[in-house]
Each structure stands twice: as C-alpha cells, then as structure tokens.
Amino acid sequence: MKFEFKNNTWVKKDAHVVEEMDEEAQMDEADAQGNEEEMQEDQEPPTAPSSSSRVNKDNFQLMFGRSDSLATSMENLTTSLDNFSSMVTQRFSTYDENFASLAQSMEEINERLRNHGI
Numbered sequence: 001m002k003f004e005f006k007n008n009t010w011v012k013k014d015a016h017v018v019e020e021m022d023e024e025a026q027m028d029e030a031d032a033q034g035n036e037e038e039m040q041e042d043q044e045p046p047t048a049p050s051s052s053s054r055v056n057k058d059n060f061q062l063m064f065g066r067s068d069s070l071a072t073s074m075e076n077l078t079t080s081l082d083n084f085s086s087m088v089t090q091r092f093s094t095y096d097e098n099f100a101s102l103a104q105s106m107e108e109i110n111e112r113l114r115n116h117g118i
Contacts, residue, residue, distance in 0.1 A: 009052040010059060
C-alpha cells in the first residue's frame with residue numbers, strides 16, 4: 001500500500017478523497033460558491049479525510065512501537081556491555097593478582113640465590 005503526503009497528512013495514493021467539513025467550513029463553502037470567489041492564500045484548506053487521520057494514527061502507533069522496541073534493545077545492549085565490562089575488569093584484576101604473586105615469588109627466588117652466593 002503506497003501513501004503520499006498531502007495537506008500535512010498522509011493519504012493512500014490514488015485513493016478517492018472525500019472531504020469532511022465542519023459546519024463553519026460548509027457555510028464558508030456556500031459563501032464562496034455564492035460569491036464565486038477563489039480561495040485566498042491565507043484561508044485554511046478543507047479538513048483532511050478521516051482515513052488520513054487513521055493512517056496518521058496508525059503510523060504514529062507503529063513508530064512509537066518501534067521506538068519503544070529500540071529503547072528496549074538499547075537497554076539490553078547497555079546491560080550486556082556493563083556485564084562484559086565487569087567480566088573484563090574482573091579478569092584483569094585476577095591477572096594483576098597472579099602477576100603480583102609471580103613477581104613476589106621471583107623476588108623471593110632472587111633473594112635466596114643472592115643469599116647462597118649464586
């Protein structure tokens with residue numbers, strides 16, 4: 001289904017448009033027909049058909065749903081990154097402890113070797 005943007009609303013492309021008018025617009029239309037004057041630029045155009053309003057509402061709901069889904073995905077990604085970062089930090093902390101222990105052991109070995117004259 002294809003849509004096009006007309007009069008600040010999305011409408012189904014090549015669809016027959018039936019205009020809805022409120023009472024004031026109908027009176028204005030009757031005056032315009034009676035006087036046979038063209039619509040001036042500063043006058044508001046007739047209201048959009050109700051099907052356009054429904055399409056706009058559906059599009060809004062669709063985009064809102066996608067935005068909500070995107071926000072949930074971003075939250076899940078952030079949580080995953082936090083977990084990964086925590087795991088990496090913990091792993092490096094373990095490596096640091098092991099290297100510190102190894103350095104201490106090597107220092108003790110060197111001290112013993114010096115004490116034995118080697």
